[in-house]
Amino acid sequence: MNDKxxxxxxxIAAMVMPIVxxxxxxxxVTDAHSAFEHFxxxxxxxxxxxxxxEGAEQYGALPFITGTLMTTALALVFCIPFSLPVALFVGExxxxxxxxxxxxxxxxxxAGIPSIIYGLWGFYTLRPLIMAxxxxxQGSGILTASVVLAIMIVPYAASLxxxxxxxxxxxxxxxxxxxxxTRAEVIRKVVYPVAGxxxxxxxxxxxxxxxxxxxxxxxxIGNTNNIPESITSTGNSMASIIANQFGEASDLRFSSxxxxxxxxxxxxxxxxxxxxxxxxxxxxS
Amino acid sequence: MTHLKTKHRLATxxxxxxxxxxxxxxxxxxxLAILGEVLLRGYDQLSWxxxxxxxxxxxxxxxxxxxxxxxxxxxxxxxxxxMIMLGMAxxxxxxxxxxxxxxxxxxxxxxxxxxxxxxxxLLQGTPSVIIGIVTYVWIVVPMRGYSAIAGSVALFIMMLxxxxxxxEETLKILPTSLKEAGLALGSNRARVMLKVQLPxxxxxxxxxxxxxxxxxxxxTAPLMFTALGCSFIRFAIDKPISAVPLLIWEFFNDPNLQExxxxxxxxxxxxxxxxxLTAKYLAKKWNQ
Numbered sequence: 001m002n003d004k005x006x007x008x009x010x011x012i013a014a015m016v017m018p019i020v021x022x023x024x025x026x027x028x029v030t031d032a033h034s035a036f037e038h039f040x041x042x043x044x045x046x047x048x049x050x051x052x053x054e055g056a057e058q059y060g061a062l063p064f065i066t067g068t069l070m071t072t073a074l075a076l077v078f079c080i081p082f083s084l085p086v087a088l089f090v091g092e093x094x095x096x097x098x099x100x101x102x103x104x105x106x107x108x109x110x111a112g113i114p115s116i117i118y119g120l121w122g123f124y125t126l127r128p129l130i131m132a133x134x135x136x137x138q139g140s141g142i143l144t145a146s147v148v149l150a151i152m153i154v155p156y157a158a159s160l161x162x163x164x165x166x167x168x169x170x171x172x173x174x175x176x177x178x179x180x181x182t183r184a185e186v187i188r189k190v191v192y193p194v195a196g197x198x199x200x201x202x203x204x205x206x207x208x209x210x211x212x213x214x215x216x217x218x219x220x221i222g223n224t225n226n227i228p229e230s231i232t233s234t235g236n237s238m239a240s241i242i243a244n245q246f247g248e249a250s251d252l253r254f255s256s257x258x259x260x261x262x263x264x265x266x267x268x269x270x271x272x273x274x275x276x277x278x279x280x281x282x283x284x285s
Numbered sequence: 286m287t288h289l290k291t292k293h294r295l296a297t298x299x300x301x302x303x304x305x306x307x308x309x310x311x312x313x314x315x316x317l318a319i320l321g322e323v324l325l326r327g328y329d330q331l332s333w334x335x336x337x338x339x340x341x342x343x344x345x346x347x348x349x350x351x352x353x354x355x356x357x358x359x360x361x362x363x364x365x366x367x368m369i370m371l372g373m374a375x376x377x378x379x380x381x382x383x384x385x386x387x388x389x390x391x392x393x394x395x396x397x398x399x400x401x402x403x404x405x406x407l408l409q410g411t412p413s414v415i416i417g418i419v420t421y422v423w424i425v426v427p428m429r430g431y432s433a434i435a436g437s438v439a440l441f442i443m444m445l446x447x448x449x450x451x452x453e454e455t456l457k458i459l460p461t462s463l464k465e466a467g468l469a470l471g472s473n474r475a476r477v478m479l480k481v482q483l484p485x486x487x488x489x490x491x492x493x494x495x496x497x498x499x500x501x502x503x504x505t506a507p508l509m510f511t512a513l514g515c516s517f518i519r520f521a522i523d524k525p526i527s528a529v530p531l532l533i534w535e536f537f538n539d540p541n542l543q544e545x546x547x548x549x550x551x552x553x554x555x556x557x558x559x560x561x562l563t564a565k566y567l568a569k570k571w572n573q
Contacts, residue, residue, distance in 0.1 A: 006475035010391065013384030014401050017449070020442060021404045024411070027422040085308035093305060105565065106313045112561040113319060114503020116530050117550050120537065121319045151315045158312070182298035212412020214506040219537070239414045243506055246418060258422075261415050272410035 024265070032259035035059065038252060044259060050225040050241075052253055059256035061263060063227045067235040068264070070228060071146045071217060072210045078150035079157055079206060086158035087199070091165030092191060093183075104159070111155035119219035122148040127220070136232040138222065143231045145220040149210050157206040164198025164282060165191055197285075201278035208271040212264060214239040238264040323551045330548030335359035339517045340532060346541040356542070360549050362518045363532040369520065370433055370512060370528060371502060374440035379494055382445050386452025386490075387478060393457070402453075409446035416442050417507035425511060433526040436512030443504060444497045451493020455486040488571025492564045499560035503553055505530040529553050 036044055039059065047060025086107060094100040126147060127139035135143065168191050176186045192199075222234025223244055236244070238260050246257050334357075341349070341358035349356050385401065392398045416439050424435035459482060467477035483490075513525040514535060533549045536542040 003474050006473070006478070010384055010388040013381050014388040014397070016381055016385060016445070017401045017404045017408070020445070021408055023423065024408075024415070024419050024442075027419045028415070031422055082308055082312050085305040086312050088305050089309035093302065103309060103313070105562075106316055108565065109558055109561055110312070110316050112499055112557050113316075114505070114530060114553060114557060116503065116505045116533050116537075117319065117323065117554055120533070120546060120550060121315075121322060123537075125318065125322060154312055182294050184298040184301040185294070187301070208410050212410075212414065214412060214414040215534070239412055239506070242414050242418060243509065246421070246510055258418060261418050264412060265415050268410055268412055269407055272406060276406055 028258060028262040028265060031255055032262045033255070035252065035255035035259040038255075044256070045263070048227050057252050059253065061238070061256075061260050063225055064236050064238045064241045064260060065263070066227050067142065067221065068211060068237040068239070068267075070142050070231065070235070071149055071221065071237055072207055074142065074146035074231060075149035075153060075210045076203065076207060078147055079153050080203070082150075083154045083157040083161060083206075084199075086154065087161035087165055088187065090158070091162035092187060095166060104162075107155040107158055110151070111159075115152065115213060115215045116219075118148050118152055119216040122216060122220045138234065140220050140222040141232050141234045142221065142228050145217045145237075146231070148216050148220060149213055152213065152216065153206040153210050156209055157202050160202030160205065160279075161195075161199045164195040164202070167198075168194045197278060198282035201275050201282055204271060204275035204278060208268050208275060211268050211271065212239055214243050218243045320554070323547060323554050327547030327549075327551030330355075330545065331551065332359075335548055336364065336552075337361050340527070340535075340542070340545070342516065343539055343541040346545075350541065350544075356544050358545075360529060360532050360545070360552065362515060362527045363529040363549065364552075365518055365520070366433065366436075366512065366515070366526040366531075367502060367528040369522065369526065370437040370440055370508075371498065373433070373437035373522070374444055374501070375494070375498065378441045378444040378448055378497070382448025383452045383483070383490060385445075386449045387456060387483075389449065389453040390456035391474075391478075405446045405449050408442065409450070412506075413443060413504050414506040417510045420507065421510040428523070430523075431511060431513035431525040433512060433522040433524070436508050436526065436528065437522075439507035439511045440501045440504065443501045443507065447497035447500060448490075448493060451496070452486070452490050455489030455493070456482060458489075459485055488567060492568045492571070495560055495564040495567070499557045499564070502560075503530050503557055505534050509534070 039047065044059070045061050045065065047058065048062040049058040049060050050063060051058050086103065090100045090104055094103075122144060123140075127144055130136060130144055131139040172190050172194065173186050176190050181189065217237045218240040221236060221240055223236055223240065224234045225236055225241070226234075228235035242257050242261055242264075245253065249257050336359055338357070338359040339362040340360065341356060345358070346356045389398050389402055420435055420439040420442070424438050425431055428435070463481055463485060464477055467481040468474070472480070508528050508531050512528055512531065514531045515525045515527045519526055529549060530553060533546060533553065536546040536549065
C-alpha cells in the first residue's frame with residue numbers, strides 16, 4: 001500500500017466525524033423547524049404550556065428547561081461535598097497508596113453502572129426512604145432525581161479534580177510546610193489556589209453529564225408537565241419529556257420534542273466546550 | 286495564647302483529615318447499596334431457563350403470580366438482541382474509530398484534525414437520548430419501522446468517539462523512535478502503522494474498546510426509539526428487536542413482570558462491572 005492510498009483511507013475515516021455531527025445537527029434543525037415556526041423561537045422557550053388537545057395544541061419548553069436546570073443545580077450541590085473529599089483523598093492525602101487505588105476503582109465502577117439501574121435503585125430504595133422521612137408524599141420529584149444524579153456525577157468530578165490536585169508541584173507545598181503550615185492549611189492556601197481552575201472545570205464537565213441524563217431522571221422526577229414549584233415537587237426534565245413522549249408523538253408534538261432536543265444539544269455542547277477549554281488552559285498553566 | 290492557637294490549628298488539621306476520610310468512604314456506600322440490593326433481590330431468579338427463554342407475556346406472568354408460581358421465562362430475547370446490535374455496531378465502529386484515531390495521531394497540527402478532535406468531544410458529550418431521536422429521524426422514518434439496524438446505528442454513534450479517543454491517546458504516547466525506526470528500515474507509513482504502531486498500541490486500544498462496549502451496553506434511551514423491543518427471540522435485523530436494558534425498562538413499567546427486573550439488572554450489572562474490571566486490569570498489565 002503506498003503512502004497516498006494510506007493517507008486517503010485515514011482521511012476518509014476521519015471524515016466520518018464531520019458527517020455524523022453534521023447529520024445530527026441537520027436532523028435536529030430540520031425537524032425542529034416547524035415547531036419554531038409555529039410558536040416562534042422565543043415563545044417556544046418561554047411558554048410554560050404543554051397541552052396536546054387536538055386543535056388547540058400548545059407546546060412550550062419552559063417547564064422542562066426549569067426542570068433540567070433545577071435537577072442539575074441541585075445535583076451539583078449534593079455532589080461537591082462528596083467529590084471534593086474523594087479528590088483530596090486520592091490526589092493528596094493518600095496519593096499513590098493502595099487505599100487510594102481501591103477508592104479510585106470504586107468510583108470508576110460507580111461511573112460504569114448503567115443509568116437505568118441507578119433509576120431502579122432510586123425508585124425502590126431512595127423513594128420509599130424519602131416518603132418515610134416525610135419530605136414529600138409521592139416520593140418522586142426533583143429532589144429524588146437530583147440525589148441519584150449527584151451520585152452518578154461524583155465519579156466524573158472526583159477523578160478529574162484528583163488529576164489536577166495531583167499536579168500541584170511538590171516544592172510549592174514543601175515551601176508552605178517549611179513555614180510551619182499544617183496539611184489543612186497547605187490544602188486551603190496552596191492546593192486550592194493552584195488546582196482551583198482545574199477543579200472548577202471538572203465540575204463544569206460534571207454539569208454537562210447531569211444535563212442530559214435521561215433514564216434516571218425519567219424514572220424519578222415524577223413526570224408532570226408543570227414548572228416545579230419547589231425542590232420536592234414533581235416535574236420533567238428536557239431529556240425525560242423526550243423519553244416519555246417521543247414514542248407516541250406525531251406532527252407538531254414530534255417537532256416540539258425535537259426542538260427541545262435541539263435546545264438540550266446546544267446547552268450541553270456549550271457547557272462541554274467551556275469545560276474542555278478551561279481544562280486545556282488549566283493543564284497548560 | 287500562641288499555644289492555644291497552635292492547638293486549634295492542629296485540631297483543624299486533624300478534623301479535616303477525618304472529614305475527608307469520612308466523606309470519601311461514604312461515596313463507596315451507593316456502590317455497595319446498589320450491588321447489594323440487585324444481588325439480594327435478583328440472585329434467586331438466575332437459572333438456566335432465565336437465559337434460554339424469552340420474556341413471558343403479561344398474561345402468562347399474571348397467571349403464574351395468581352397461582353403463586355415463579356414467573357416463567359427469561360431474558361433470552363434481550364441477550365440475543367443486545368449481542369446482535371452491539372456486534373453490528375462494534376464491527377463498524379472499531380475499525381472506523383481506529384483509523385480516525387490514527388489520522389488524529391498522525392496529523393496533530395492540521396486544522397482539520399483539530400476540528401475532528403473537537404467534534405469527537407462534542408459527540409461524546411451529546412446526551413444519549415438525542416442520539417436516539419436523531420437515529421429515529423435518520424433510519425426509522427425512511428425504513429418505516431423500528432429495527433435492529435437503527436438500534437445498532439445509535440450504538441455505533443455512541444461508541445465511535447470512545448474508540449477514537451483511546452486510539453489517539455495510545456498512539457500519541459508511543460515513543461516516536463518506534464515509528465522512526467520502522468521508517469528508517471524503509472517501510473512506508475502504512476506498513477509502520479499496521480506492523481509497528483498498532484500492535485504496540487494494541488493494549489490501550491483494546492481496553493478502550495472494552496470500556497466503550499461497557500458504556501453502551503446499558504444504554505436504554507437511544508434504543509427506545511430505534512430498536513423498540515420485541516417479546517420473542519428474533520434474528521432479523523430489519524425488525525424491532527429487544528435488548529437487556531430495554532427489557533428492564535419494560536419490566537419496570539409492567540406491574541405483572543416487575544419480579545423479573547432484578548434478575549435482568551443483576552445480569553446487566555455484573556456484565557458491566559466485569560468488563561470494567563477486566564479493562565482496568567488489562568490497562569495496568571499492559572502499562573508495565
